[in-house]
Amino acid sequence: MPERRLISFTVGGFRFAAPIEAVREVVNITSIVAVPGARRPLEGILPYRDNLVLPVFSLLDLLGARHDEPGNLVVVTGPKDDPVGFRVQGMGGVMVIGDKDEIVPYEGGLRSPGEEIKGVLKKTGGELILLEMDRLFEH
């Protein structure tokens, strides 16, 4: 397995890791603008750079789990002209994984119909759910 750089974050007690190139930036927020009549997983919108509006989604809702714990960080992903955000509770560090790292199939309760979850990375200090963020809107 070629070396990959991952960034980790926590949402609702789950620890995730995603390829660092999939994360455009992490934004500190005070509130999200609610959209009238919005249904989950949409949490709201935020003014964003370049006259864009960032839709903010619940990551766990997209993975089939209900989650109401607010966070004040938004992970921004997606194309420059069509970004999307996910609210998270905390950011971990950047890590490099390679051949020596053990990745096992995910067998937890989150849904992954589009292979959004690639597996579980076993690291010293705990497990991280490996996420392919660009697959989150394909199903």
Add this chain to the structure above:
Amino acid sequence: MADRVVIVRIGTHLVSVPFGQIDEILGTDRINSIEDLPEGVVQEGSSSQASSRHWVYSRGTWLPVKALIPGTGVSSSSQIVVARWEGTGKAFVVDQVLGIETPGKTAPFPERARPFTDIPIAGIHFWKKGIVLELDLSRLISLDLGN
């Protein structure tokens, strides 16, 4: 120059409607209950019309007053906005009309968010008092909103 819009507050939301598409803004004293309507106004078999308790008479037409956002009720301080698109009117209740403004920066509503809201929003204005959601009137007229 951007067109003028009327900005209204519905609950905690700020919503704009193009000024040119607003027929009237009415007080709740203009509301009639369904029992007081002239015979034949409510079309037989129209469950949508029959479910509307409040009606207003605007420019020769009786219009059911709808809630743009589910759960919005009519109170003594509410106002009714009558908007028109290609000849068809729509009356909806708002909590407060905040004023007529010429919005500055406008951004499109993100396409990824559209499947997750029933309210037709065309874009976003960045106003001094907050983010304003610009109603898409052409889609609003075609929607059968709740009461």
